[in-house]
Amino acid sequence: MEVLNVNLKQASYYDKKDAIKDITFVISQGELVGLIGPNGAGKSTIIKSILGLMEDVDGEVVMGQESKFAYIPEHPTFYDELTLWEHIELAKAVNGIERDSYYKEAEKLLTTFRLQDEKHHYPGSFSKGMQQKLMIIIALLIKPKLYIVDEPFIGLDPKAMKDFISLLEEEQLRGAGILMSTHVLDTAEKICDRFLLVNYGRLIAAGTLEEIQGKSVLEGSLMDCFYVLMERDND
Known part of the structure; x- marks a missing residue:
């Protein structure tokens, strides 16, 4: 299909x-x-x-x-006033995601990409690679x-x-x-x-x-x- x-x-x-x-x-x-x-x-x-x-x-x-669909851009974009975790919460709300496993999946992806310690930090302070990881995580959570x-x-x-x-x-x-x-x-x-x-x-x-x-x-x-x-x- x-x-x-x-x-x-x-x-x-x-x-x-x-x-x-x-x-x-x-x-x-x-x-x-x-x-x-x-x-x-x-x-x-x-x-x-x-x-x-x-x-x-x-x-x-x-x-x-x-x-x-999910779009992962070459140049990551973020809201300056939102933390990493708040971006994940926003993605859930904007996309109307209701599955109970969402936050568990998010935690697992943060562990996979070694971003657990930055969970409550602002992505604007991240390296390019860390920002790219967050873009990837959000896209994957949308499924x-x-x-x-x-x-x-x-x-x-x-x-x-x-x-x-x-x-x-x-x-x-x-x-x-x-x-x-x-x-x-x-x-x-x-x-x-x-x-x-x-x-x-x-x-x-x-x-x-x-x-x-x-x-x-x-x-x-x-x-x-x-x-x-x-x-x-x-x-």
């Missing part, structure tokens, strides 16, 4: 027409899809279009029957059918990366679909089911690693194939 169906003919900024063009893809339940491309390729514009944050968009974005994740590994220590990947795998087993934009190609190669390669606002390749290798005519890593396809597209 589909959790996200994207058909974007174009999306533009006031100073840049056709920032993205002809972006079409589907994400199904339990699927992790990697959104790959160089800086300025249009990955953020695609995500903003999906989230409804772009004003000039021609196209359609359809989420599954249960439209609840959506769709995750949209933008550069989640920046700032995370190796243990947090491993824990996050394990938790994503659990969410896939639960049936959640995941769209993940990342530059960490070696990790993406290991965890993603399919890939969307974007360059100059266009989708230049899509598919599994084997399909990407076929299109690049190279039996190499995702990074090697990505480089070949990028160079070919740039010629």
Whole structure:
């Protein structure tokens, strides 16, 4: 079953027409899809279009029957006057979460990401990695059918990366679909089911690693194939 169906003919900024063009893809339940491309390729514009944050968009974005989604941004955002735990309480209220296990799950995630001692501290004083962990915890507590994740590994220590990947795998087993934009190609190669390669606002390749290798005519890593396809597209 589909959790996200994207058909974007174009999306533009006031100073840049056709920032993205002809972006079409589907994400199904339990699927992790990697959104790959160089800086300025249009990955953020695609995500903003999906989230409804772009004003000039021609196209359609359809989420599954249960439209609840969680967004983990590249740059964490917080309320300065709320503590870590108050953010967790706010997420529960805003999303109308009523399950009795919510706070127990929150405590478990705080332990996993080693944030127990910061429970009543203000996230504004945290490191980038600690702030990213809180964004991840809140998203996981929502338990959506769709995750949209933008550069989640920046700032995370190796243990947090491993824990996050394990938790994503659990969410896939639960049936959640995941769209993940990342530059960490070696990790993406290991965890993603399919890939969307974007360059100059266009989708230049899509598919599994084997399909990407076929299109690049190279039996190499995702990074090697990505480089070949990028160079070919740039010629």
